[in-house]
Amino acid sequence: MEIGTWHIEIIGPQGCCSRLPPGDTACESDEPWTCVLRPPRAFRHTASPPARSKSLGRGILRVMTYDILAFDPDTVTDEDFPAWWEEQSSWHESHSYDDAAVTTPSLRTFYRELISVFPPMNGPDAPSNEKIDEDPDLESRLTDYTIGTAVVYAAFAWSQDGRARALFTSLASKHGVAVALFSDDIEILRPSTREPG
Numbered sequence: 001m002e003i004g005t006w007h008i009e010i011i012g013p014q015g016c017c018s019r020l021p022p023g024d025t026a027c028e029s030d031e032p033w034t035c036v037l038r039p040p041r042a043f044r045h046t047a048s049p050p051a052r053s054k055s056l057g058r059g060i061l062r063v064m065t066y067d068i069l070a071f072d073p074d075t076v077t078d079e080d081f082p083a084w085w086e087e088q089s090s091w092h093e094s095h096s097y098d099d100a101a102v103t104t105p106s107l108r109t110f111y112r113e114l115i116s117v118f119p120p121m122n123g124p125d126a127p128s129n130e131k132i133d134e135d136p137d138l139e140s141r142l143t144d145y146t147i148g149t150a151v152v153y154a155a156f157a158w159s160q161d162g163r164a165r166a167l168f169t170s171l172a173s174k175h176g177v178a179v180a181l182f183s184d185d186i187e188i189l190r191p192s193t194r195e196p197g
Contacts, residue, residue, distance in 0.1 A: 064157070064158045065144070065155035065156060065157065065158065065183075066155070066156040066157070066158050066160065066161040066164055066165070066183045067153070067154070067155050067156075067182040067183050068153075068154050068156070068164065068165065068168050068179060068180070068181055068182060068183070069085075069151060069152070069153050069154075069179065069180040069182060070107060070110055070111075070151065070152040070153075070154075070168070070172050070177045070178070070179055071088075071107075071150055071151045071152075071177065071178050071179075071180065072104050072106070072107060072150040072151075072177065072178070073176070073177060073178035073190050073191055073192075075150045078188050078190075081180070081188060085180070088148060088150070088151055091146070091148070093148055093149055095149075096123075097146045097147055097148065098120065098122055098123025098124065098125075098145065098146075098147060099123070099124065099147060100112065100125070100147055100152075102147060102148070102149055103147050103148065103149055103150065103151070103152060104149070104150060106175050106176050106177050107147075107150070107151070107152050107175075107177055109175055110152065110171050110172060110174075110175040110177050111145070111147065111152050113171050113174075113175070114152075114154070114167065114168065114171055115143075115145075117141065117167055118141050118142075118143040118154070118156065118160070118164060118167070119138070119141065119142060119143070120142070120143060120144070120145045121142040121143060121144050122144065123145070126142075127142075140157055140159055140160065141157075141160060142157075143155065143156050143157075143160075143164075152177075154168065161183070165181070165184070169189060172189065172191065173191055176191045177191065178190045178191065
């Protein structure tokens with residue numbers, strides 16, 4: 001289901017399933033569920049990669065990722081970011097979006113360090129099923145990455161939001177890349193106060 005940057009919240013009885021970790025079905029109930037479709041707080045016309053979803057049974061769908069973008073800070077100003085992101089998120093570049101070789105050196109080293117903690121769920125850098133079986137914590141840290149020539153888009157499990165944001169922003173600063181916090185009011189963080197142009 002393609003939803004762009006619209007956010008869907010599935011709220012179970014007493015709100016208990018609005019932020020479950022992946023695979024947790026402890027809140028199954030016959031009581032009614034609520035589905036809230038929220039437009040993005042900013043950039044209402046923006047599209048992002050397809051949202052990840054999980055069936056909760058009884059025809060209920062949950063879409064829950066904590067989304068952050070790292071991008072080359074010299075590519076775009078904050079003012080031009082909405083239009084630039086709309087173009088970037090059309091995903092029309094002619095390459096695989098799970099290959100870090102296509103992006104800038106700074107984004108590539110940022111990504112390589114990030115995946116040591118939050119490995120990709122798909123692509124050549126994804127851990128094997130055997131490795132996931134050996135480490136019960138690993139599955140909750142699997143992250144969906146989309147890599148472009150000037151971007152690394154990450155969709156983390158909501159259960160990892162605090163840890164993901166802290167590591168992502170720390171590594172971005174270390175490697176000199178900019179960050180757009182899509183799940184946090186679209187805040188843009190840059191490695192310095194200087195904007196391109």
